[in-house]
Amino acid sequence: MSNQINQAVSKVFNQLADALETGHIEPRIKIGLTIDGSELGLDVMRQAAETIKQNNLFDVVLIGSDVEWARDFEHVSTTDCQKDAYEMMEELLHDGKIDGCVTLHYNFPIGVATVGRVITPAFGREMIIATTTGTASTQRNEAMLLNAINGVAVAKTLGHKDPTVGILNVDGAKTVERALVSLKENGYELNFGESARADGGIVLRGNDLLTGTCDVVVCDSLTGNVLMKLFSAYNSGGQYEVAGFGYGPGVGLNYRDNICIISRASGAPVIANALTYAYELAKGKIADVSKEEYDKALSAQLNAIRESLQVKTETSEKVIAPEKEIVTAEIGGIDVMELEEAVQALWKRNIYAESGMGCTGPVLLVNEKNEAVAGELLKTEKYL
Template identity: 55%
Template sequence: MTENNAVKQMIGKAFMDIADAIQTGQFGNRVKVGLTTLGSEHGVENLVKGAELASKGADNFDIVLIGPKVDTSLEIAEVNSEDEMHKKMEELLDSHYIQACVTMHYNFPIGVSTVGKVITPGMGREMFLATTTGTASAHRVEAMVKNALYGIITAKAMGIEDPTVGILNLDGARQVERALKELNANGYKINFSESIRSDGGAVMRGNDLLAGSVDVMVTDTLTGNIMMKVFSSYTTGGSYEAMGYGYGPGIGDGYDRTILILSRASGVPVVANAIKYAAKLAQGKLPVVAKAEFTKAKAAKLEDILKSLTKDTKKAQVEAEEVAAPAKEVVTGSISGIDIMDLEDAVKALWKAGIYAESGMGCTGPIVLVSEDKMHQAAEVLGKAGFVAKEGDVC
């Protein structure tokens, strides 16, 4: 090709880009999304079909396939092994030739985990599952607090200015709730949702999962991974993921690549949706949003809150001495909001304060049972010891 012809092609492409921008209204916001095409249980063709489906009507993003040569009109960065494929993906991301990429079998560093996006069967709502792969922290509760932040970041990059947040009712959920409420009180605004169940609260039950009653559902990664698989393949028997947007982008403090994960079982519709998810995150400048949110969260003492979660000070204080139970009383008042892992220690803390208490399990989770006339006193003791929110969760 002569130099003149090369210049003419560059000028022609520039005019085409301008024409596209005028037609679509996307000035300077067109992005390129990569898709790696090796590693699927359904073969290369499954992934290529998903990319071609996503490209139909795509007026603000282009797709670059990273994998072996195939018969398609889409651009291909040709590689022939998974190892070579991921190296090429990272090269294209770091050079900014592509702004996001969808892939499988990719290992994130500790501290990074992915935020999936599903369509809930109850109301057909879209919901972010925070998180679905990767490891935010080796400490379960610390990880879930980080997962909440990762979910908020993703939702904001997707254009939801003030996403609603709920915490799935799992071991550690109440500790996560207390930590997030402390972060909120320190100035990092979190829009806590209310469960659709009559007793409400930010701790969500299975009904909320099905209904999609929050924008961001906070969970541990293993549970989130299972839920992604259920939501995406409950109509197909599990071998073919037919619904949803995949396992989502890896988020972490200081992590600036926009890499989204698919399962080996992800089918054509999910592949197409994951590419659209990636394009919108790239257009929403996910790394920029993440940096801003981490800065705000740190200003609200995120790091101090996380450090406090990894110190088992409450248990150490209680176990330092033997505590005898006070005289038994009729206990018909209940205090909720205590994590299952802290339940027996909370009872001992009340015994130490001279309040007879028993542990129990209500319909929304663990409870401490005390005499009706000592409920507020007990809530105050538990609040000061850090077992419940300071104001107490009396019911």
């Protein structure tokens, strides 16, 4: 964190030098902070705001109830009600009076999800978790596809020109991997990372989270939310989040507000980091970067790929299994959510198959004599 602050301070001095030379001074960035609603009380908000004020990189605008210490800051008073604070925050953002805001428990529209930022414990590396709250789509696999774009947009806004991307080994991971590979083959620039485990691949294990193998980890929001809580509060007993940058900004197609989320259990260090996160996103113009990434993805047939991820309509057709055979050949790489469908797809071709779970994930079992043809059929049916 100190290195980031030093870099930001250096930028400020460079801007001052440019201002002396050109006579033009850019207005200081202002980041709002809604101060009501924390389970830890108002004092954590005060500590975080004072930390930012001492660093003097940008200005904090407090939004919320009247408290004595708020007089030391620009303060927009509201009743002690989060609804009023949210409305005021949105008004200030839309009027351009603040460039971003940090708040608690905000309800984003469907299509928008937040991109978290943590410090991994093994090597102290920063890692983006896409996503942590909200939902990019009501369809899980489609949401994870969009989460990858959201994570890349945030990483690029923070200065990672070519961030590495991995997919957490959760339900849907293999399906999302195929979708992202298709997007890349269609022209969208995507730099896949690789698991540090012996078998590699872009599907990440728990070890990869601890070491920060990739810059961006793609997962569903519910899993991402749990990860954020573990990374933030694992050394405090869970009641006080002490590490990381909060649950991050809401990002999505055509969404432009820089609203970053913290938890009601976020402590002063996390709130201060979240304010700095919002500042860096404002500085890097997250809305513009996000639009650029989505424009590129749309040009790479994003909508067609999204359509392919829609949940298939169930049919009443009953598939009867062929005569049972000894199955010793394993076919891996099929998503666990599609495993039974893949079995029945082979049954329709009169190939006996069974589903199973290997040490590295789900597998489909066939007789050795059918392995090659079964593999080709599964590729044709888009299960591999």
